Amino acid sequence: MSVPPRFRSVNSDEREFRSVLGPTGNKLQRKPPGMKLEKPMMEKTIIDSKDEKAKKPTTPASPRTTLKQCSSLCSSILRKNSASMTASYSSDASSSCESSPLSVASSSSCKKVVRRSGSVSSTRKLSVGKEEEKVSGDCFADGRKRCAWITPKADPCYVAFHDEEWGVPVHDDKKLFELLCLSGALAELSWTDILSRRHILREVFMDFDPVAVAELNDKKLTAPGTAAISLLSEVKIRSILDNSRHVRKIIAECGSLKKYMWNFVNNKPTQSQFRYQRQVPVKTSKAEFISKDLVRRGFRSVSPTVIYSFMQAAGLTNDHLIGCFRYQDCCGEKRRNRERQEMAAETASGSNRSISNSPLIENSDSNQILVPEVSSRLFSFFEPHTLLFLNFESLHILRLISLKKSWKNFFSYLGPGFLVSIAYIDPGNFETDLQSGAQYKYELLWIILVASCAALVIQSLAANLGVVTGKHLAEHCRAEYSKFPNFMLWVVAEIAVVACDIPEVIGTAFALNMLFNIPVWIGVLLTGLSTLILLALQQYGIRKLEFLIAFLVFTIALCFFVELHYSKPDPKEVLYGLFVPQLKGNGATGLAISLLGAMVMPHNLFLHSALVLSRKIPRSVTGIKEACRYYLIESGLALMVAFLINVSVISVSGAVCNASDLSPEDRASCQDLDLNKASFLLRNVVGKWSSKLFAIALLASGQSSTITGTYAGQYVMQGFLDLRLEPWLRNFLTRCLAIIPSLIVALIGGSAGAGKLIIIASMILSFELPFALVPLLKFTSSKTKMGSHANSLVISSVTWIIGGLIMGINIYYLVSSFIKLLLHSHMNLVAIVFLGVLGFSGIATYLAAISYLVLRKNRESSSTHFLDFSNSQTEETLPREDIANMQLPNRVAVIGDLN
Numbered sequence: 001m002s003v004p005p006r007f008r009s010v011n012s013d014e015r016e017f018r019s020v021l022g023p024t025g026n027k028l029q030r031k032p033p034g035m036k037l038e039k040p041m042m043e044k045t046i047i048d049s050k051d052e053k054a055k056k057p058t059t060p061a062s063p064r065t066t067l068k069q070c071s072s073l074c075s076s077i078l079r080k081n082s083a084s085m086t087a088s089y090s091s092d093a094s095s096s097c098e099s100s101p102l103s104v105a106s107s108s109s110c111k112k113v114v115r116r117s118g119s120v121s122s123t124r125k126l127s128v129g130k131e132e133e134k135v136s137g138d139c140f141a142d143g144r145k146r147c148a149w150i151t152p153k154a155d156p157c158y159v160a161f162h163d164e165e166w167g168v169p170v171h172d173d174k175k176l177f178e179l180l181c182l183s184g185a186l187a188e189l190s191w192t193d194i195l196s197r198r199h200i201l202r203e204v205f206m207d208f209d210p211v212a213v214a215e216l217n218d219k220k221l222t223a224p225g226t227a228a229i230s231l232l233s234e235v236k237i238r239s240i241l242d243n244s245r246h247v248r249k250i251i252a253e254c255g256s257l258k259k260y261m262w263n264f265v266n267n268k269p270t271q272s273q274f275r276y277q278r279q280v281p282v283k284t285s286k287a288e289f290i291s292k293d294l295v296r297r298g299f300r301s302v303s304p305t306v307i308y309s310f311m312q313a314a315g316l317t318n319d320h321l322i323g324c325f326r327y328q329d330c331c332g333e334k335r336r337n338r339e340r341q342e343m344a345a346e347t348a349s350g351s352n353r354s355i356s357n358s359p360l361i362e363n364s365d366s367n368q369i370l371v372p373e374v375s376s377r378l379f380s381f382f383e384p385h386t387l388l389f390l391n392f393e394s395l396h397i398l399r400l401i402s403l404k405k406s407w408k409n410f411f412s413y414l415g416p417g418f419l420v421s422i423a424y425i426d427p428g429n430f431e432t433d434l435q436s437g438a439q440y441k442y443e444l445l446w447i448i449l450v451a452s453c454a455a456l457v458i459q460s461l462a463a464n465l466g467v468v469t470g471k472h473l474a475e476h477c478r479a480e481y482s483k484f485p486n487f488m489l490w491v492v493a494e495i496a497v498v499a500c501d502i503p504e505v506i507g508t509a510f511a512l513n514m515l516f517n518i519p520v521w522i523g524v525l526l527t528g529l530s531t532l533i534l535l536a537l538q539q540y541g542i543r544k545l546e547f548l549i550a551f552l553v554f555t556i557a558l559c560f561f562v563e564l565h566y567s568k569p570d571p572k573e574v575l576y577g578l579f580v581p582q583l584k585g586n587g588a589t590g591l592a593i594s595l596l597g598a599m600v601m602p603h604n605l606f607l608h609s610a611l612v613l614s615r616k617i618p619r620s621v622t623g624i625k626e627a628c629r630y631y632l633i634e635s636g637l638a639l640m641v642a643f644l645i646n647v648s649v650i651s652v653s654g655a656v657c658n659a660s661d662l663s664p665e666d667r668a669s670c671q672d673l674d675l676n677k678a679s680f681l682l683r684n685v686v687g688k689w690s691s692k693l694f695a696i697a698l699l700a701s702g703q704s705s706t707i708t709g710t711y712a713g714q715y716v717m718q719g720f721l722d723l724r725l726e727p728w729l730r731n732f733l734t735r736c737l738a739i740i741p742s743l744i745v746a747l748i749g750g751s752a753g754a755g756k757l758i759i760i761a762s763m764i765l766s767f768e769l770p771f772a773l774v775p776l777l778k779f780t781s782s783k784t785k786m787g788s789h790a791n792s793l794v795i796s797s798v799t800w801i802i803g804g805l806i807m808g809i810n811i812y813y814l815v816s817s818f819i820k821l822l823l824h825s826h827m828n829l830v831a832i833v834f835l836g837v838l839g840f841s842g843i844a845t846y847l848a849a850i851s852y853l854v855l856r857k858n859r860e861s862s863s864t865h866f867l868d869f870s871n872s873q874t875e876e877t878l879p880r881e882d883i884a885n886m887q888l889p890n891r892v893a894v895i896g897d898l899n
Contacts, residue, residue: 169315178208416611424642427507437653442577451599474719490720514695597766674755
């Protein structure tokens with residue numbers, strides 16, 4: 001049902017002209033508007049006149065040709081054309097006003113044909129004007145206006161297809177497969193031919209049941225004399241059979257062809273707003289992406305043009321012209337308008353106030369005001385471009401309704417930020433907080449403040465990247481970098497996920513030790529069973545999991561807030577530690593880096609940019625900005641809770657371990673404080689149950705962090721490698737890699753060694769942060785990827801300063817610690833030189849890799865964002881099904897590149 005526009009569409013930069021598809025398929029090539037009359041036609045006209053020899057053309061524009069002769073020649077041509085047009089209109093007046101599919105006649109032209117005289121240029125101008133008409137239909141018997149390519153002389157089955165099927169969303173696998181096959185046949189037949197023979201095609205291809213078609217024999221169908229070979233070529237028949245087998249595989253993978261196809265448009269048709277026939281494209285970037293995915297799966301005869309014709313016919317996109325009566329039916333605009341009117345009526349009746357729609361100002365009351373609606377959010381449920389007369393009481397009620405709607409929208413976006421915030425209160429954070437407070441009291445609180453502010457800015461950028469582009473950070477990296485850099489970034493991201501899982505393993509082992517007196521190394525082995533917990537939780541859905549984790553977060557927070565009340569730290573010292581930066585000694589620098597790595601984790605950037613794709617977001621500038629704002633508020637709330645918990649842990653540890661009335665046993669615990677000895681800090685709150693309750697909180701924190709780490713690992717693997725694993729398998733692989741170093745350290749160093757391993761893991765996260773942070777900053781600052789939502793100059797400057805400070809601290813500590821190691825080493829000179837060359841080579845490689853990411857220019861070829869930045873509030877492009885569902889189905893289609 002495609003149409004042949006001849007001019008580039010103004011709606012998109014990527015759309016092309018449709019040169020072959022239309023009411024007659026590939027058979028008819030139309031003459032461009034305004035084309036000059038060809039020489040043979042002129043000769044025929046002149047020969048038909050009385051004086052053939054005198055008017056037979058020789059050389060045009062002879063110097064002796066007079067103006068009168070030219071005028072006579074033009075008048076003769078126009079009289080001849082007018083006579084032929086009059087005869088044509090007279091013969092078909094009962095059924096049609098006009099036979100051309102690209103021009104529209106008024107109702108008066110059905111009764112009377114007006115002769116026109118004038119120059120050829122004026123006729124050409126009139127012809128071009130006709131082609132600008134939006135719809136045809138004034139001369140249809142039913143009086144309905146249809147798309148311009150449906151003419152009164154069109155085949156009835158073609159008109160019925162337009163009126164009843166074309167553009168209607170199809171959710172049946174057989175019907176989808178049928179329309180895909182018929183669209184592929186447009187290369188050989190026109191829509192009219194296909195529709196007239198569709199009953200035969202259905203009989204030959206088993207009603208287009210893909211499972212049944214896949215069992216048909218190629219040789220029998222393509223044998224000479226068969227019905228199939230008389231309708232389609234052998235190539236098309238074989239492509240239909242091959243495609244049916246691939247459709248069967250898609251059904252086995254995704255459950256249905258409907259789920260696979262509609263996933264590309266997020267289960268909602270794309271609503272076009274074309275006024276003219278020339279604006280309808282031959283293909284779009286979405287069609288190109290679907291075509292590429294189908295070709296990758298082995299499909300044939302699925303070019304982007306064929307796929308876009310299929311999308312039009314199957315209702316994945318509504319390309320009816322807006323003047324066509326089918327446009328409103330397919331996009332459901334009437335239903336939405338009716339809902340708005342009902343909502344307005346309910347609002348008026350509920351408030352016992354009248355809302356007058358009178359068009360006259362004189363009819364309104366003196367206490368009413370005139371409110372023009374111009375895309376106002378407050379009056380968004382009323383009919384656009386109307387004038388509403390509202391009294392002040394009604395206006396106040398509408399404000400309350402708008403406020404209630406805003407809160408409802410905010411709660412619909414709630415979840416990803418709190419899920420990500422689990423990483424800020426995991427066992428790794430507890431360990432670094434406890435040691436910071438025990439060794440340096442309140443001196444490192446400013447690190448928590450700086451890290452929380454940096455985390456808020458960075459996490460909001462990660463959320464914005466997913467909201468605007470529809471792809472998470474790992475997918476952008478795969479699209480941006482070549483194979484080797486992409487592979488190395490994946491390796492670094494996987495190391496970060498494993499390093500994040502090490503504190504969870506050790507924290508869970510400590511919790512089992514406190515609860516059941518199990519040795520730490522045995523507890524490390526038992527943490528592998530946490531995959532069973534993940535399997536039990538994943539069936540409840542990601543939303544319920546988010547609420548469960550939020551409950552655990554607030555439970556842990558409550559315990560430490562109450563303990564903070566009992567410990568009574570000095571407020572002046574706490575405020576001084578929060579706002580006055582200080583680092584006393586190399587040990588303080590190491591703990592500061594650990595705190596920073598425990599707060600701003602690289603895997604959280606991948607996780608947050610993916611989790612936001614599980615929400616419904618309108619594809620409009622207003623909808624995108626609203627979503628970004630809500631995610632910023634949610635991240636701020638979640639990080640505020642995490643910040644207060646971390647501050648309370650450091651304050652409690654600093655106040656208790658530096659108190660003068662400590663018992664010898666507690667003082668010994670404070671000298672080498674770790675998670676296994678920290679339960680005495682809660683003794684004032686829960687008494688003798690402090691050990692058990694702290695162990696339960698630690699176990700819950702470890703398990704919730706394990707779940708978020710598993711999903712981060714899934715998104716990392718899917719984004720970088722396009723490889724998807726079941727959650728339990730992904731968790732098992734990550735946990736095995738984390739158990740190996742934890743088990744070795746627990747066997748050799750015991751509980752104290754395991755605590756130090758948590759600090760080292762947090763430092764590793766800090767060192768790996770630039771490899772996720774730099775791509776994020778470059779992507780969110782790119783106009784190509786983010787469009788008008790790219791970072792402003794201020795945001796870019798602040799984020800790059802934050803990233804530079806983090807990288808500078810890491811490099812300073814790395815170099816200073818390595819030099820100190822070499823200077824105080826007891827090894828011989830050769831070993832020291834060898835170790836120095838090896839170490840400084842590694843540092844140089846680290847700096848070179850960061851420099852490559854910073855200095856490399858982003859690709860400017862095609863943007864990866866897919867949102868249509870219009871003002872429409874009726875369409876939603878998210879959620880991504882592969883993100884919204886906790887399990888990532890194998891090879892589920894991902895939203896592709898769009899404009």
